[in-house]
Amino acid sequence: MGSLAEPGTARVEVDAGVATVMLDRPPRNALTAAFAEAIVGALDDVGADRRVRAMVLTGAGRTFCAGADLLDGPESLRRLLEDDGADRPGYREPAARIVTAIRRLRVPVIAAVNGDAAGGGATISLAADVRYAAAGARFSFPFTRLGVCPEGASTYHLPRLVGPGRAADWLLSGRRIDADEALAAGLVSRLLPADRVLEEARAWAREVALRCSPAAVAATRGLLAAAPDTPEAASAAESRTLVELAAGPDCPEGVSAFLERRDPRFRPVDTLSRTP
Numbered sequence: 001m002g003s004l005a006e007p008g009t010a011r012v013e014v015d016a017g018v019a020t021v022m023l024d025r026p027p028r029n030a031l032t033a034a035f036a037e038a039i040v041g042a043l044d045d046v047g048a049d050r051r052v053r054a055m056v057l058t059g060a061g062r063t064f065c066a067g068a069d070l071l072d073g074p075e076s077l078r079r080l081l082e083d084d085g086a087d088r089p090g091y092r093e094p095a096a097r098i099v100t101a102i103r104r105l106r107v108p109v110i111a112a113v114n115g116d117a118a119g120g121g122a123t124i125s126l127a128a129d130v131r132y133a134a135a136g137a138r139f140s141f142p143f144t145r146l147g148v149c150p151e152g153a154s155t156y157h158l159p160r161l162v163g164p165g166r167a168a169d170w171l172l173s174g175r176r177i178d179a180d181e182a183l184a185a186g187l188v189s190r191l192l193p194a195d196r197v198l199e200e201a202r203a204w205a206r207e208v209a210l211r212c213s214p215a216a217v218a219a220t221r222g223l224l225a226a227a228p229d230t231p232e233a234a235s236a237a238e239s240r241t242l243v244e245l246a247a248g249p250d251c252p253e254g255v256s257a258f259l260e261r262r263d264p265r266f267r268p269v270d271t272l273s274r275t276p
Contacts, residue, residue: 007034010042011060017053017209018202019046019107028066029059031120033084035069036094052270053214054205055105057128058112058198059121064137067119068094077148095152102127103225106218108208110111110199113137114194123152126161128223131187132201134194137179139187145174145215160227162187213250213266 008025021042023029032078046052059065070076085091092100102109102124111128113257118140125131141158143150150158151170159167162185170177183186192200208217219241245251250266257264 007032010037010039011041012045014046014051016206017051018205019049019052019055020198020202021055021057022048022060023058023065024060026061028063028116029061029121030069030071031094032069033080033094034270036098039098040101043098043105046107047182050088052107053209053212053217053268054107055109056112057102057109057125058196058201058204059114062194063115063121064111064113064117065121066116067121067122067142072100093151095123098124099127099152099157103267106221108205108217108221110201110204112198113139113188114197116140118142119146120152123150123154123157126152126154126157130189130204130225132190132192132197132204133179133182133188134197135179135191136194137182138153139170139177139182140174141171142174145252146171153170161185189234208265213245213254213264214247214268215250215266216245216254219245 008026008029008141011022011024013020013022021039023035023039025032025035029035046055062067068077068080072079081093084094086093098120108130109128110130110132111125113125113131114137115134116138117125118138119142122139122141141150154171155167155185158171161167162170166185169175177185177187179188179191183191190200223234223237223241226237228237250264253266254264
């Protein structure tokens with residue numbers, strides 16, 4: 001069994017423009033402050049790597065991430081937060097720091113949810129742009145059942161993904177959501193056999209890395225994250241961004257590649273991380 005003494009690691013592999021970040025803290029990839037810092041460090045490394053054009057986030061073993069490590073007994077959560085410096089001004093809990101690191105990236109992130117995602121494990125998956133899940137994976141946001149509230153910006157992300165009513169159902173009840181319900185709600189885009197989730201997520205990421213302009217992808221990710229309140233505000237932001245991108249080098253290259261039926265040769269963006 002894992003213990004609080006085992007910090008865990010986030011392994012990074014880069015191939016053909018795709019970075020795979022694998023959460024690895026046996027047996028269930030449960031979160032501790034130290035493990036969260038390792039994950040944030042791996043995400044920052046990906047953001048600084050100019051080779052990377054898309055990223056896959058997944059878990060080692062049969063679990064994506066089990067959320068906070070509760071093996072230290074009834075005081076686990078209180079002790080985790082105290083040891084993490086919760087009394088500091090502007091404190092952000094571990095899942096929040098991971099979510100912030102994901103949002104800082106300019107490359108798209110697809111979560112390959114290879115198994116159960118609970119608590120903080122479920123909330124960090126919400127920060128990904130796309131989620132594929134194993135057919136047997138289960139999601140849960142059990143915070144109210146543990147006497148606490150949701151974290152990891154889940155009260156922001158989940159209503160946007162599945163609607164406010166369903167988000168309230170899941171967050172208030174803390175009940176378990178099976179893969180079929182997650183798919184029907186729009187939480188995940190595809191369900192796959194467990195042994196194909198990572199492969200298919202990498203295929204999606206490779207397609208983005210090969211065929212999409214990094215600058216255009218980063219700009220589109222920024223437009224999605226901005227979440228304008230009205231169609232008029234959205235179209236204004238899109239128009240400004242469209243004019244800027246059309247004047248850059250990637251637009252004529254993308255059009256030429258389309259007309260010549262070849263793969264585009266887009267230039268990497270100068271900096272692959274951004275301030276949210």
